[in-house]
Amino acid sequence: MTAExxxxxxxxxxxxxxxxxxxxxxxxxxxxxxERSVEETHTLVAMLEASYAGRGLMVQYVxxxxxxxxxxxxxxxxxxxxxxxxxxxxxxxxxxxxxVAYRQPVxxxxxxxxxxxxxxxxxxxxxxxxxxxxVGRKPTPGHPILYGTTELxxxxxxxxxxxxxxxxxxxxxxxxxxYDLLRREP
Amino acid sequence: xxxxxxLKGFDGTLEDVVRLCQAGEVDLREIALxxxxxxxxxxxxxxxxxALTAFLQQAAWLVEQKSxxxxxxxAEEEPREEEEGAGPDVTSELPEYLVxxxxxxxxxxxxxxxxxxxxxxxxxxxxxxxxxxxxRLEDLALAFRRLLERERTGVxxxxxxxxxxxxxxxxxxxVLSAHPEGVEFEALFSEDDPKVVLIVxxxxxxxxxxxxxxxxxxxxPFGPIRLFRLDPEASP
Numbered sequence: 001m002t003a004e005x006x007x008x009x010x011x012x013x014x015x016x017x018x019x020x021x022x023x024x025x026x027x028x029x030x031x032x033x034x035e036r037s038v039e040e041t042h043t044l045v046a047m048l049e050a051s052y053a054g055r056g057l058m059v060q061y062v063x064x065x066x067x068x069x070x071x072x073x074x075x076x077x078x079x080x081x082x083x084x085x086x087x088x089x090x091x092x093x094x095x096x097x098x099x100v101a102y103r104q105p106v107x108x109x110x111x112x113x114x115x116x117x118x119x120x121x122x123x124x125x126x127x128x129x130x131x132x133x134x135v136g137r138k139p140t141p142g143h144p145i146l147y148g149t150t151e152l153x154x155x156x157x158x159x160x161x162x163x164x165x166x167x168x169x170x171x172x173x174x175x176x177x178x179y180d181l182l183r184r185e186p
Numbered sequence: 187x188x189x190x191x192x193l194k195g196f197d198g199t200l201e202d203v204v205r206l207c208q209a210g211e212v213d214l215r216e217i218a219l220x221x222x223x224x225x226x227x228x229x230x231x232x233x234x235x236x237a238l239t240a241f242l243q244q245a246a247w248l249v250e251q252k253s254x255x256x257x258x259x260x261a262e263e264e265p266r267e268e269e270e271g272a273g274p275d276v277t278s279e280l281p282e283y284l285v286x287x288x289x290x291x292x293x294x295x296x297x298x299x300x301x302x303x304x305x306x307x308x309x310x311x312x313x314x315x316x317x318x319x320x321x322r323l324e325d326l327a328l329a330f331r332r333l334l335e336r337e338r339t340g341v342x343x344x345x346x347x348x349x350x351x352x353x354x355x356x357x358x359x360x361v362l363s364a365h366p367e368g369v370e371f372e373a374l375f376s377e378d379d380p381k382v383v384l385i386v387x388x389x390x391x392x393x394x395x396x397x398x399x400x401x402x403x404x405x406x407p408f409g410p411i412r413l414f415r416l417d418p419e420a421s422p
Contacts, residue, residue, distance in 0.1 A: 022306035060303065067305050075302035082304065088297060091236050091290065098289040114282055116243060128396075157293060158300035166292040168285060 010034050011048050014041075015068070018048075024065030024155065063154035064161055089125075096122035097131060101153065102168050105135045105146035123147065131156065200226045200244045201284065207251060208281050214252040223248070243283065317401035321411055323392075325404060329371050329411055330388050334381065349383050354390035362400060362415035371402070371411040 001009070013034050018025065031041040045066050049059040058071050070078055089097065096119045099111045111119045126132035135148035149162070159165060203222065206212040223245045230241055316323075362369055374391065375384050391413070394400040401414045 070304040072302035078304050094293055095290040098286050098293050157296040168289055
């Protein structure tokens with residue numbers, strides 16, 4: 001097999017792995033499956049992604065892994081076929097989630113001190129939706145529960161990891177400027 | 187808050203006033219705060235509770251800041267403030283809250299963007315869904331009702347006092363761990379168990395499904411419901 005054929009096989013194999021997995025796959029597991037080094041696998045995935053230019057699919061790095069997914073430009077078409085089941089979070093629930101995301105591990109009392117409002121209902125909803133989980137107890141009187149975000153949170157918000165959260169400096173004049181949308185454009 | 191508050195030479199929201207005040211770019215003593223707040227309040231009529239809450243917090247903060255600037259801080263309050271000048275107190279709660287409002291908007295934008303991206307359903311179930319394979323919660327409730335109604339004969343012991351959900355959770359996990367191939371729903375409930383134990387065991391089972399530690403499966407309609415212990419590592 002020539003080097004060119006071999007590369008073609010590996011790219012096709014990676015495409016199969018990403019398709020079959022659906023969700024994000026850590027690069028280590030991809031490397032294992034194609035029996036190549038992690039560095040080489042990153043390069044091959046980048047080549048695969050480049051080959052999707054101008055197509056409906058793309059490769060996204062999210063929640064610590066690669067996933068094969070549709071491009072957002074075609075969401076209307078997909079939406080007509082697939083029922084979209086997750087309803088967006090309410091503003092107050094999202095606000096609670098933001099505090100957990102940036103301040104984790106954090107207790108309910110700490111969240112409520114920042115929001116200035118009771119947040120148990122919102123926390124409960126986030127726990128039910130699997131976006132937030134209990135991560136331990138704070139070693140203070142009463143041992144309050146500490147909350148943190150889950151892997152599903154990263155996936156639902158398209159984040160690579162927690163360091164990928166938009167910077168929190170309060171200097172923005174409007175919320176959408178808080179992160180660089182352009183970075184995410186294909 | 188999206189509606190502009192009328193203010194001479196200023197076309198922003200109350201939130202903007204807070205921000206400008208924080209940045210030291212506006213002197214509250216020169217602003218007719220009552221006017222601004224009244225106008226904002228009028229523009230908010232009929233909007234939702236969240237906008238009103240934010241409005242109240244911002245208005246209260248501004249009034250407090252202005253009164254402090256006009257009257258000065260009470261003497262007993264930390265004298266070191268005076269060395270730093272009588273600028274707005276940036277350590278108050280509200281600005282931190284505002285920072286998180288920004289972060290919330292950013293997250294909302296991220297969520298909206300990511301919601302336009304679709305993947306195949308991953309192998310295994312969506313972690314946000316309950317681990318129920320072909321079973322609805324109603325099916326579980328029905329199966330449990332049948333179990334409660336089944337003929338109970340013979341001499342039974344009086345219910346032990348204080349059976350807890352935590353105890354029954356430990357029991358269910360123990361049984362399921364011993365049977366990786368799964369256990370039939372009915373097998374968790376012994377005919378000799380007092381009713382209270384049956385009920386608490388059922389509650390324990392529901393709790394374990396909610397925590398995604400147990401998966402319930404029904405391969406065909408009205409078929410037996412089987413329960414499996416889920417690998418704790420598998421759930422996030």
